[in-house]
Amino acid sequence: MAQTLKTDWVLFTTVVLMVLFGCVMVYSASSVVADLRQGSSYYYAVRQLLWVMLAIPVMMFFKRLHYRKLQTPAVAFTLIGVVMMLLVAAYLADPRQHRWIRFPMLGGLQPAELAKPAIALFLAYFIAQRSRAINSRYTLLPAILALGFITAAVVVADLGTPIVLVSTAAVMFCVAGLERRYILIAGLVGILACCVAVAAKPYRLARMVSFADPNFKVVDQFDKHGWIRSQMKKTITARDTNYQIRQAVIAVGSGGPVGVGLMQGRQKLFYLPESHTDMIFAVVGEEFGLFGSLAVLAGFVIILWRGIRATVLIPDEFGRYLALGITTMLVIQAFFNISVVLGLVPPKGIPLPMISFGGSSLLVTLASMGILLNVSEHAG
Numbered sequence: 516m517a518q519t520l521k522t523d524w525v526l527f528t529t530v531v532l533m534v535l536f537g538c539v540m541v542y543s544a545s546s547v548v549a550d551l552r553q554g555s556s557y558y559y560a561v562r563q564l565l566w567v568m569l570a571i572p573v574m575m576f577f578k579r580l581h582y583r584k585l586q587t588p589a590v591a592f593t594l595i596g597v598v599m600m601l602l603v604a605a606y607l608a609d610p611r612q613h614r615w616i617r618f619p620m621l622g623g624l625q626p627a628e629l630a631k632p633a634i635a636l637f638l639a640y641f642i643a644q645r646s647r648a649i650n651s652r653y654t655l656l657p658a659i660l661a662l663g664f665i666t667a668a669v670v671v672a673d674l675g676t677p678i679v680l681v682s683t684a685a686v687m688f689c690v691a692g693l694e695r696r697y698i699l700i701a702g703l704v705g706i707l708a709c710c711v712a713v714a715a716k717p718y719r720l721a722r723m724v725s726f727a728d729p730n731f732k733v734v735d736q737f738d739k740h741g742w743i744r745s746q747m748k749k750t751i752t753a754r755d756t757n758y759q760i761r762q763a764v765i766a767v768g769s770g771g772p773v774g775v776g777l778m779q780g781r782q783k784l785f786y787l788p789e790s791h792t793d794m795i796f797a798v799v800g801e802e803f804g805l806f807g808s809l810a811v812l813a814g815f816v817i818i819l820w821r822g823i824r825a826t827v828l829i830p831d832e833f834g835r836y837l838a839l840g841i842t843t844m845l846v847i848q849a850f851f852n853i854s855v856v857l858g859l860v861p862p863k864g865i866p867l868p869m870i871s872f873g874g875s876s877l878l879v880t881l882a883s884m885g886i887l888l889n890v891s892e893h894a895g
Contacts, residue, residue, distance in 0.1 A: 520892040520893065521892060522888070522892060523821060523825075523888055523891040523892055525817065525821060526817070526818065526821040526884075526887070526888055526891055527578075527888060529814050529817045529818060529821075530574075530818070530869065530881070530884050530888075532814070533811075533814045533869040533870065534567060534570075534571075534869050534877070534881070536811075536870065537563070537795075537869050537870040537871070537877075538560065538563055538564060538567060539777070540791075540795055540798060540799060540870060541559055541560050541563045541791050541795070541871075541872045542556075542557070542559070542560035543777055543778050543780070543783075543798065543802065544780075544783050544790045544791035544795050544798040544872075545558070545559040545560065545783075545790070545791035545872065546560070546778070547783070547784055548783070548784075548785070548790070548791070559791055559872050562872075562874065563872055563874070563877070565874075566874035566877050566878060567877065569874075569878060570874075570877050570878045570880075570881040570882070571881065573878060573881060573882050573885065574881040574882060574884055574885035574888075575885065576885065577882055577885030577886045577888075577889060578885040578886075578888045578889050578892075579889070580885075580886075580889065581889065581893075582833075582834055582837060582886055582889045582890050582893065583831070583833065583834070585636060585640075585837070585886070586640055586643070586833045587640075588640070590636070590640075591636055591637045591640040591641070592637070594632075594633045594636060594637065595633055595634075595637050595661055595665065597629075597633075598626060598629050598630050598633045598665060599664065599665070599668060601616065601624075601626035601629065602626045602627070602630070602665075602668040602669065603668075604616055604626070605625070605626050605627075606668075614627065614673060624874070624875045625873070625875040625876070626875075627669045627673050627676045628676070628873075628875045628876050628878075628879040629875070629879055630665050630669055630676065630680060631676070631679060631680060631683070631844050631848075631879060631883070632841065632844070632879060632882065632883045632886075633665070634661075634662060634665060634680050634683065634684065634840075635683060635687075635837065635840030635841050635843075635844050635883075636837065636840070636886075637661060638658060638662075638683075638684055638687050638688075638836065638840060639687070639833055639836035639837040639839075639840050640833060641654075641657070641658055641661075642658075642687060642688070642691045642832070642836050643831075643832040643833040643835075643836055646691060646692075646832055649688070649691045649692050649693060650692070650693060650694045650697065655697065658684075658688075662680065662681070662684050665680065666680055666681060670712050673864070674709075674712055674713070674716075674719060674863060675851065675863040675864060675865035676865070677712075678709075678851070678863075679844060679847050679848050679851065679865070681705055682843070682847050683840055683843045683844045683847065685698075685701065685705075686839065686840075686843045687836055687839055687840050687843070688701075690836075690839060691836070714746070717746050717747055720743065720746055720747055721747040722861050722862050722863070723861050724743060724747060725757050726757060726760075726860075726861040726862070727861070729757065731744070757862075758788075759787070759788050759789070759794065759862055760855070760856075760858045760862055761858075762782055762786050762787040762788070762794075762797070763782075763787060763794050763796075763797035763855075763856045763857075763858070764797075764856075764857065764858050765782060765786075766780065766782035766783075766787055766797040766798065766800060766801040767796075767797055767800035767801065767808070767856065767857065769781070769782065769801050770800045770801040770802065770803065770804040770805065770807075770808075771804050771805070772804050772805045772806060773803070773804040773805075773806060773807075774800075774801060774802045774803040774804030774806075774807055775801060775802055775804075776802060777802050777803070778802070779802060780798050780801040780802045781801075782797065782798070782801055783798050783801075789864070791871070791872045792864075792866060792871050792872050792873060793852065793855070793864045793865060793866060793867075793871065794856060795867055795870055795871045795872070796808070796811065796852060796853050796856045796867050796870070797856045799811055799870070800856075811870065812853070815845075815846055815849045815850070815868075818842065818845060818846065818884075819842060819846045821887075821891055822838055822839070822841065822842025822843075822845075822846075822887060822891075823842065824891070824894065825838040825842075825887065825890045825891040825894045826838045826839045826842065827894075828894035828895055829890055829893060829894040834890050834893065834894075837886065837890060838887055838890045838891070838894075841883045841884075841886060841887045842887065844883070845868050845880065845883065845884075848865060848866075848867075848868055849867060849868050851863075851865055852865050852866065852867040852871075853867070868880045869881075
C-alpha cells in the first residue's frame, strides 16, 4: 500500500508567500525605472510573473518526485555535465560578461545558478556512497575535481556564486565527518584561490580595497611599487565602488521601524543601482522598515529550521545530505546578499532568493525547494 505523505505546510506556505512578496517588491522597486527605460512600468514585473508561472509547476513536479529517484549516477553526473556545457555556452554567447544565455520574452538564463543545486545533489550522492570512507583520497579527489571544475568555470564571470558553492560543500563535508587537517588545508587553499580570483579582476580588487581600506593606509605600507593602485585603475566600472553600499544603507536607515510605505521609497529612483535585483532588500528596508526586514529574515530562518529538521529526521544518508546541501545553499546566499546590503561585507552581485528579480535564480530556487519539500515530507 502506497504511503500517504503529509505536505510540509510550514515550508510550502513560507516559500509561496516569499515568492508573492518578491513579485510585489520587484514591481515596487522597478516600476519608475522600467517606465522610463522600457516604456512600461510593468516590464520587469511581468517578466518575473512569467518566470513564476514556469517555476511553480517545476517546484510541484519535484515536490511529487521521490527524492531517491535522484540518487543515481546518471542524474548526479549528467547534471554536472549539463552545467559545464551551459557555462561554456554562456562564455561564448555572452563575450562581455560570460554569464547569460538569452531567450526571447523570458530574458536571460544564468547557468551559474544551476550549478548550485547540481553541486548539492552531486555531493549528496557522492558522500552517501562514500560516507564510511569520507577521509579517503579516493573519496576526496573526485569530489574536489568536480567542485573545482565547476567553481573555476563560474569564477570567470562571477565570484559570489563560487563562494556559495564552496561554502555549501564545506558544510556538507564537515557534517559528514571530514578530518580537521583536511578542513584546514581546504580553508587555506580556498583563501588563496579567492585572493587570486580577486587580484585577477581589477573591478574585484577595487571593490575589496575600497571596502576594507578606502584611504590606502594599509595597502601603501606593503605595496611600495603601487601595483594595487595601478591594477585598480584598469577597471572600467565606477571609481566609487562603495557608492552602492552607501545608498543601500541610506535606504535601510530611512525606513525606520515601519517604513515609508509600499511604492513610496525614494532611493530606488536612480540613487540605488540594481534596486530590483541584488539590492532589493534595501527597498524592503526603506518601504517596510525594520519589521518588514525582520519578516523577510524570518522567512529564511523558517526555511533553515525546516531544512535542518528534514536533515535530522530523514532516515537515509542521501536524503540527509541532500536536504543539508539545499538548505545551506539557499540560506548562505540569502544572508550573503543581506550582508552586502547592510554594508557588512564587500559588494558582490548575488540575488536574494525568491525576492530579487531574476528568472533563472527563481526557477532554480523553487526547483530546489520542491526537492526539499519532498525530503521534508518523507522525514515525517
